[in-house]
Amino acid sequence: MMKSRQFLLASRPVGTPTAENWDFVEAELPELEQNQIKVKVLYISLDPAMRGWMNEGKSYIPPVGIGEVMRAGGVGEVLDSTDPNFSPGDFVYGGFGVCDFAVIATQGVHKIDPSLAPLERYLGVLGMPGMTAYFGILNTGLPKAGETVVVSGAAGAVGTVVGQIAKLKGCRVVGIAGGEDKCRYLVDELGFDGAIDYKNSDVKKGLKEQCPKGVDVFFDNVGGDILDDVLTRINMKARIVICGAISQYNNTTPVKGPSNYLSLLVNRARMEGIVVFDNIENYGKAAAEMAGWIAQGKLIAKEHVVDGLATFPETLMMLFNGENFGKLVIKVDHAS
Amino acid sequence: MMKSRQFLLASRPVGTPTAENWDFVEAELPELEQNQIKVKVLYISLDPAMRGWMNEGKSYIPPVGIGEVMRAGGVGEVLDSTDPNFSPGDFVYGGFGVCDFAVIATQGVHKIDPSLAPLERYLGVLGMPGMTAYFGILNTGLPKAGETVVVSGAAGAVGTVVGQIAKLKGCRVVGIAGGEDKCRYLVDELGFDGAIDYKNSDVKKGLKEQCPKGVDVFFDNVGGDILDDVLTRINMKARIVICGAISQYNNTTPVKGPSNYLSLLVNRARMEGIVVFDNIENYGKAAAEMAGWIAQGKLIAKEHVVDGLATFPETLMMLFNGENFGKLVIKVDHAS
Structure with missing residues (x-):
C-alpha cells in the first residue's frame, strides 16, 4: 500500500485561516477503480478562490467538506492507470488536491506536454x-x-x-x-x-x-x-x-x-x-493563442515557486498578504 | 412687467432638504430675447433626481447654482414667443423650473398635444x-x-x-x-x-x-x-x-x-x-409605442397630483418618504 501526505480541512476558518484549520495527515491510497489514475503530484496551484471553498454555503462550486482533502489544481505524473487514455509516465493536469500522491477519476484530468512549457506554467498562464x-x-x-x-x-x-x-x-x-x-x-x-x-x-x-x-x-x-x-x-x-x-x-x-x-x-x-x-469549451483555443504569444516573446509568464508540501498553510497566506509575485505554486517534495 | 413666483435654491442641504434650503420669491420676468418663449407653467414634475441636482459636484448634469431657480421639467402654455416654431396657445414640455411663469430659450422645449393625453401625463408615462x-x-x-x-x-x-x-x-x-x-x-x-x-x-x-x-x-x-x-x-x-x-x-x-x-x-x-x-433620439418612437399600449388598455398611467406651487418643499419630501403613488406632479396655481 502506498501512502499519501494530505492536507485535510479540519475546521472552517473565522476570518484569516490558521494552522488549526488544517490536519496534515498520512493516509493509505486506495486501489484503483475503473477509469482512475494514480498520480505523483509535482506542483500544486494556490489560488485566492481557495479561501471561498473553505466556507460553508452555496457558491459557484460546493465547499470542501470538513475532513476532506483540500481542493487544489495541480500537475503531476501518472504512476498507474485503469483508463486506456492515460499511461504511466504521462504528465497531467487535474484537481488532485493538496497532497503528494493521489488516486483520482480521470474525468476532468487532461494531459500536458512538458516539452512545450515548464510544468508549473500549466498552473499559471496556461492554466x-x-x-x-x-x-x-x-x-x-x-x-x-x-x-x-x-x-x-x-x-x-x-x-x-x-x-x-x-x-x-x-x-x-x-x-x-x-x-x-x-x-x-x-x-x-x-x-x-x-x-x-x-x-x-x-x-x-x-x-x-x-x-x-x-x-x-x-x-x-x-x-x-x-x-x-x-x-x-x-x-x-x-x-x-x-x-x-x-x-x-x-x-x-x-x-x-x-x-x-x-x-x-x-x-x-x-x-x-x-x-x-464558463469558457471550458474554448480553453484549447485560448491556450494555443497564449502559447503563441509566449513563443513570440509578447507574453511573459511568471511563477512564484515555494518548495515543500508542508509549507502549504503559510504559503497560502502569502496570497492574502500580497507576498506572492506571479503565479503562486508549491513544488511538492516526495519521500518516495 | 410680469412677475413670476419662483423657488430658488438658497443653500445646499446636508442630508434631508429643509425649508431653509429654499427661497420662495417673486421676480420680474425679463423681456424676450431671440428664440425665447414666455410660458405659463401648468404642471411641474417632481423627481428623485432633484435631490442630486441640489448637491455640489460633478454628476451627469451640473448642479443647480445657489440663488438659481430650482431645475424641474414641466408642461405649460406659451404666452408669447420670438421663435417662429412656437405660438401663443401652444402647449409645451420643457425645463421651466419650479415657478409659475418662465421666460426660456426654446432649445430643448417641444410641443405636446393636449388632445392625446392629459397634460400631466407628459411628465409621467409620456415623459x-x-x-x-x-x-x-x-x-x-x-x-x-x-x-x-x-x-x-x-x-x-x-x-x-x-x-x-x-x-x-x-x-x-x-x-x-x-x-x-x-x-x-x-x-x-x-x-x-x-x-x-x-x-x-x-x-x-x-x-x-x-x-x-x-x-x-x-x-x-x-x-x-x-x-x-x-x-x-x-x-x-x-x-x-x-x-x-x-x-x-x-x-x-x-x-x-x-x-x-x-x-x-x-x-x-x-x-x-x-x-x-442617452436615448433622446428614440424618445418619439418610445412615446408612440407607449401611447399605443395606453390606448389598448395594456399600460395604465397613474399620476399623483398635488395642488399649489407653494407646497413644493413639502411635496418634494413625499418622494423620499415613499408617500407618492404614481408620478408626482404639482399643479401650479396662478394669481393672474
Missing part, C-alpha cells in the same frame, strides 16, 4: 489563471485600442496576464500592486504603462496621474477601497470586470460593498462578474 | 419617467418571456411602467413598494404577479416566496438594503439595472454600497447604470 485573464479581459472587459485599462492584483497570476493582453490590444495599461519591486517589474519587464503601489502611495492620486483620460476598463481582483477608488475615475460606458475580492475574503465583518457604485449610473457603466469555468 | 422605464427595462434589463423581473420603487413613476412593460414581454413581475395600498394596486390594477411591502414585511422572505425561480432582472430605483436583499436571490446571468438609489440620496454618511455585490461574480451577473438622456 486557470491564464484562462481567467484571457476570457475575462477579452469577453467581458472588451478593451479597445487607445482605451485605458486598470488591473488590481496586477502582479498576481491573473493580473500579469490581463495587463499584457490589454497591451497587446493597444490599450494604455496601469497596474495596482503592493510594493516597489512589483510595480517596477510591471513597467520594466511586462511593459505596463504605469503602476500604482497601493501599499506606499495614494491610489486615488495615482489613478489621477496615471490615467489622465480616465478608466475605460477595470479588471478587479481585490475589491474593497481600491474598487471604490477606481469607481471615482471611470469613463462613460466603462466596464468593470469582477474577478475576485481578495481584500475581503478573510473578513469577519460583512464584505465592504462599493460605496461609489452610483458612479455606474452617472457613467452608464457596467460591473460584471466572471467565472472561468 | 422622462416613462422613457427611463422603457429604455432601461428593454435595452439594459433585456427581459425574456418566462423570466422573473423584480422592480423596486414599484409604485413610483418609473416602477409602475417598468413592471407593466415587463408583463407585456411575458415575464413574471414582482414589485417592491411601501404599504399595503400600493402593493394591492400593483397586483389588482396593474397586473403584477406579486408585490412585497418593504415597510411591513421581510423583503428577503418575500423574494423567496414571490420569486420561486430566482430573479433574472432587477430594476433598482432605491438601493440600500433592498439591493442587497435582491442580490442574494439573483440567477445566473442576471441583469441589475441601476436607475437610482432614493434610499441613499439624503444620507449624511457615505452611500451604502451593496455588500452582496460578489453575488455578481458567483452568478456571472451584471449591474449597469442608465441615464435616460
Whole structure:
C-alpha cells in the first residue's frame, strides 16, 4: 500500500485561516477503480478562490467538506492507470488536491506536454489563471485600442496576464500592486504603462496621474477601497470586470460593498462578474493563442515557486498578504 | 412687467432638504430675447433626481447654482414667443423650473398635444419617467418571456411602467413598494404577479416566496438594503439595472454600497447604470409605442397630483418618504 501526505480541512476558518484549520495527515491510497489514475503530484496551484471553498454555503462550486482533502489544481505524473487514455509516465493536469500522491477519476484530468512549457506554467498562464485573464479581459472587459485599462492584483497570476493582453490590444495599461519591486517589474519587464503601489502611495492620486483620460476598463481582483477608488475615475460606458475580492475574503465583518457604485449610473457603466469555468469549451483555443504569444516573446509568464508540501498553510497566506509575485505554486517534495 | 413666483435654491442641504434650503420669491420676468418663449407653467414634475441636482459636484448634469431657480421639467402654455416654431396657445414640455411663469430659450422645449393625453401625463408615462422605464427595462434589463423581473420603487413613476412593460414581454413581475395600498394596486390594477411591502414585511422572505425561480432582472430605483436583499436571490446571468438609489440620496454618511455585490461574480451577473438622456433620439418612437399600449388598455398611467406651487418643499419630501403613488406632479396655481 502506498501512502499519501494530505492536507485535510479540519475546521472552517473565522476570518484569516490558521494552522488549526488544517490536519496534515498520512493516509493509505486506495486501489484503483475503473477509469482512475494514480498520480505523483509535482506542483500544486494556490489560488485566492481557495479561501471561498473553505466556507460553508452555496457558491459557484460546493465547499470542501470538513475532513476532506483540500481542493487544489495541480500537475503531476501518472504512476498507474485503469483508463486506456492515460499511461504511466504521462504528465497531467487535474484537481488532485493538496497532497503528494493521489488516486483520482480521470474525468476532468487532461494531459500536458512538458516539452512545450515548464510544468508549473500549466498552473499559471496556461492554466486557470491564464484562462481567467484571457476570457475575462477579452469577453467581458472588451478593451479597445487607445482605451485605458486598470488591473488590481496586477502582479498576481491573473493580473500579469490581463495587463499584457490589454497591451497587446493597444490599450494604455496601469497596474495596482503592493510594493516597489512589483510595480517596477510591471513597467520594466511586462511593459505596463504605469503602476500604482497601493501599499506606499495614494491610489486615488495615482489613478489621477496615471490615467489622465480616465478608466475605460477595470479588471478587479481585490475589491474593497481600491474598487471604490477606481469607481471615482471611470469613463462613460466603462466596464468593470469582477474577478475576485481578495481584500475581503478573510473578513469577519460583512464584505465592504462599493460605496461609489452610483458612479455606474452617472457613467452608464457596467460591473460584471466572471467565472472561468464558463469558457471550458474554448480553453484549447485560448491556450494555443497564449502559447503563441509566449513563443513570440509578447507574453511573459511568471511563477512564484515555494518548495515543500508542508509549507502549504503559510504559503497560502502569502496570497492574502500580497507576498506572492506571479503565479503562486508549491513544488511538492516526495519521500518516495 | 410680469412677475413670476419662483423657488430658488438658497443653500445646499446636508442630508434631508429643509425649508431653509429654499427661497420662495417673486421676480420680474425679463423681456424676450431671440428664440425665447414666455410660458405659463401648468404642471411641474417632481423627481428623485432633484435631490442630486441640489448637491455640489460633478454628476451627469451640473448642479443647480445657489440663488438659481430650482431645475424641474414641466408642461405649460406659451404666452408669447420670438421663435417662429412656437405660438401663443401652444402647449409645451420643457425645463421651466419650479415657478409659475418662465421666460426660456426654446432649445430643448417641444410641443405636446393636449388632445392625446392629459397634460400631466407628459411628465409621467409620456415623459422622462416613462422613457427611463422603457429604455432601461428593454435595452439594459433585456427581459425574456418566462423570466422573473423584480422592480423596486414599484409604485413610483418609473416602477409602475417598468413592471407593466415587463408583463407585456411575458415575464413574471414582482414589485417592491411601501404599504399595503400600493402593493394591492400593483397586483389588482396593474397586473403584477406579486408585490412585497418593504415597510411591513421581510423583503428577503418575500423574494423567496414571490420569486420561486430566482430573479433574472432587477430594476433598482432605491438601493440600500433592498439591493442587497435582491442580490442574494439573483440567477445566473442576471441583469441589475441601476436607475437610482432614493434610499441613499439624503444620507449624511457615505452611500451604502451593496455588500452582496460578489453575488455578481458567483452568478456571472451584471449591474449597469442608465441615464435616460442617452436615448433622446428614440424618445418619439418610445412615446408612440407607449401611447399605443395606453390606448389598448395594456399600460395604465397613474399620476399623483398635488395642488399649489407653494407646497413644493413639502411635496418634494413625499418622494423620499415613499408617500407618492404614481408620478408626482404639482399643479401650479396662478394669481393672474
